[in-house]
Amino acid sequence: MPPAASRPTLEAVAARAGVSRATVSRVVNGGAGVRGPLAARVRAAVEELGYVPNQAARTLVTRRNGAIAVVVAEPQSRFFSDPFFAQQVRGISRELSAHDNQLVLLLTGGPADRERVGRFLTSGHVDGALIFSLHADDSLPVLARKAGVPTVIGGRPTWPDTDARRRTLYVDCDNRGGARDAVRHLLGLGRRRIAHIAGPLDQPASVDRLDGFRDVLPDTPAALVAEGDFTPEGGARAMEALLERVPDLDAVFAASDVMASGALRVLRTRGRRVPDDIAVIGFDDMVSVAEWTDPPLTTIRQDIEEMGRLMAQLLLRTLELQAGPDGTAAASPIITPTRLVVRASA
Amino acid sequence: MPPAASRPTLEAVAARAGVSRATVSRVVNGGAGVRGPLAARVRAAVEELGYVPNQAARTLVTRRNGAIAVVVAEPQSRFFSDPFFAQQVRGISRELSAHDNQLVLLLTGGPADRERVGRFLTSGHVDGALIFSLHADDSLPVLARKAGVPTVIGGRPTWPDTDARRRTLYVDCDNRGGARDAVRHLLGLGRRRIAHIAGPLDQPASVDRLDGFRDVLPDTPAALVAEGDFTPEGGARAMEALLERVPDLDAVFAASDVMASGALRVLRTRGRRVPDDIAVIGFDDMVSVAEWTDPPLTTIRQDIEEMGRLMAQLLLRTLELQAGPDGTAAASPIITPTRLVVRASA
Structure with a gap:
């Protein structure tokens, strides 16, 4: 329930002054474009009623709540167990805090949840949304766009950039370039039968x-490529399949550190030495994973926290541009660089 | 920005019918207490303008957003690393989803964040709040109460139940009864020099x-009681202090599994056998901790997920009671039982 129930409202001021709410808003916020006598009448009403513009009134004027939604369209268990989200949220939170915006985290589970999240997103409680939806489902971004809620997506969306109707702002790392660096590093080590453990291929990053x-x-x-699911178990299963199909493979590039950790476990069980027999390289440089594996993992680093920060920055910039005189100016997606981090596994 | 900007608003209908917004609301939602001719005029205006009550309008009438805030007034790093929060949020989410309410998670860091969270909480975006603030700071619950935002606290608040001005709904487990069970279990094993590793004593649970x-x-x-901080390191430091002061102690009751895990590590390093030399019992039955320690931890179980579910249930019940004919009916705090879970450490 609104806190101002017992305080004089904008409506009350408008009624007392005999003007519209919009006029009161304009006067309260500087008076631009309101004739002198009208403005004086509004100011008198404000004084009489002891009206204080509250957050809701500020919202009416600036069309800003000072709140940004972060939507994670993944199962909650994943949200809490995958350090990726914690790091992104930390970066987002840092940037939003610096600009006095409240981070509003919306977790979703099944499709029913998603509908409810859509309702909240489009009901004027937040100024914009940062959406993580790793799979091919774009229902929330579409909903947000239709409702005019500015949105930035975490990771390249599944639809092509060239589809103007669905043009979307996003922040992603240079997944393709990073993968090339990983494979070149393995080639540089003299490896010639290099396998790939891919992520789920309904995700653009994979x-x-x-x-x-x-x-x-x-x-x-094709025998040297196996699809995993970004879990340690998926990485282990893919590694087993690869060894079955190509017993003499001499290197593996796993599309995530987490899958690489599963692969390392299988190699240890099978008595394959890393990197002597088989070199292993991951992707992400997830601190709690890559540094703790045995041996420590060579990987492709993406700065996950920084990507979160950039998502927030891009969204705030978009809100500014929309509020500015040239409301049609548009920001662009951001691709962050990756870099090779050499540890012991390759 | 509100999605309905281009759709006819409640205000437009009110203006067209020459009545107040409240009257339009009442008519649109059943017409209780509105005279026949007036109601007819409103219905005509609704038809003319093609007005469809939207979520915001529904909110005005029912005073419900269908959204509940969960506020964690702890550092984010703690939120993501302490499985306690994940379990509580899972329980809360389950109950809110079952009643089609959106969980809106607000993370806070420093005091500046807290002010901003307070602003969001009291700006009419949510119907109520579930607040986790483990320390003696009650600024958010007080703010919420003043703003008329129904609130349920996770854990007994620091102020006494008897302080009617600050009467607060909360859900907690039977911390005191559980602790008694722990100590009695150690006594039953014949232990006579029983130490206690307490949690931070600015927290009611401790x-x-x-x-x-x-x-x-x-x-x-006093030498047999040492204060920890609910971290493994704090538990380890407290255990070292206790061994220093009372080298022949034969049992330890740690106020959390996480602190007990730190204590176990110290005992192993010092060559003290558990439970032969020193029996150890924890509190919480945190699945990812108690089952993985060496030896597995005997502990006092609290059903953390269920407590989250009960918090949500209590809040929804409170909202119902407030909306009902007897708006003054009040729900009561809930204390859930604990139980001893015997594993290997005591």
């Missing part, structure tokens, strides 16, 4: 990393 | 567990 792998090794037989 | 310990062992010398 596709981009596979594309980067193929950029460098276009003639790789 | 105080209650210490009180339960003293209920059973009122003559315990």
Whole structure:
């Protein structure tokens, strides 16, 4: 329930002054475009009633709540167990705090939740949304766009940039370039039978990393690529399948550190030495994973916290541009660089 | 920005019909208490303008957003690393989803964040709040109460139940009774020099567990009680201090599993066998901790997820009662039972 129930409202001031709410708003916020006598009448009403513009009134004028939604369209268990989200949220939170914006975290589970999240997003409680939806489902971004809620997506969306109707701001790392660096590093070590454990191929990051792998090794037989699911178990299963199909493979590029950790476990169980027999390289440089594996993991680093910060920055910039005189100016997606971090596994 | 900007508003209908917004609301939602001719005029205006009550209008009428804030007034790093929060949020989410309410998670860091969270809480975006503020600071609950935002606190608040001005709904487990069970279990094993690693004593749960310990062992010398901070490191430091002061202690009751895990590490390093030399019992039955320690931890179980569910239920019930004919009916705090879970450490 609104806190101002017992305080004089904007409506009360408007009624007392015999003007519209919009006029009261304009006067209270500087009086631009309101004739002198009218403005004086409004000021008198404000004084008489002891009206104090509250947050809701400020919102009416600035059309800003000072609140940004972060939507995680993934199961909650994943949100709490995958350090990726904690790092992104930390970066987002840092940037939003610096600009006195409240981070409003909306967790979703099933499709029913998603509908409810859509309702909240489009009901004027937040000024914009940062959406993480790793799979091919774009229902929330579409909903937000239709409702005019500015949105930035975490990671390249599944639809092509060239589709203007669905043009979307996003922040992603250079997945394809990073994957190329990983494979080149393995080639540089003299490896010649290099396998790839891909992420789920309904996620753009997985596709981009596979594309980067193929950029460098276009003639790789299908037997050397196995699809995982970004979990340690998925990485382990993929590693087992690869060893079954190509017993003499000498290197593996896993599309995530978490999958690489599962692969390392399988290699240890099978008595394959890393990196002597098989070199292993991951992707992400997830601190709590890459540094703790045995041996510590060589990987491709993406700055996850910084990407969160950039998402927030891009959204706030978009809100500014929309509020500015040239309301049609548009910001652009951001691709952050990756870099090779050499530890012991490759 | 509100999605309905281009759709006819409640205000437009009110203006067209020449009545107040409140009257339009009442007619649109059943017409109770509106005279026939007036109601007819409003219905005509609704038809003419093609007005469809939207979420915001529904909110005005029912005074419900269908959204509940969960506020965690702890550093974000703690929120993501302490499984306690994940379990509580899971329980809360389950209950809110079942009643089609959106969980709106507000993370706070420093005092500046807290002010901003207060602003969001009291600006009419949510119908109520579930607040976790483990320390003696009650600024957010007080703010929420003043703004008329129904609130349920996670854990007994620091102020006494008897302070009617600050009467607060909360859900907590029977910390004191659980602590008594822990100490009695150690006594039953024949232990006679039983130490206690307390939590930070600015938190009611810590105080209650210490009180339960003293209920059973009122003559315990101060040397057998050390204060920790609910971290493994704090538990380790407290264990070292206790061994220093009372080298022949034969049992430890730690006020949390996490602190017990730190204590176990110290005992192992010092060559003290658990439970042979020193029996150890924890509190919480935090699945990811108690089952993984070496040896597995005997502990006092509290059903953390269920407590989250009950918090949500209590808040929704409170909202119902307030909306009902007897708006003054009040719900009561809930204390959930604990139980001893015997594993290997005591």
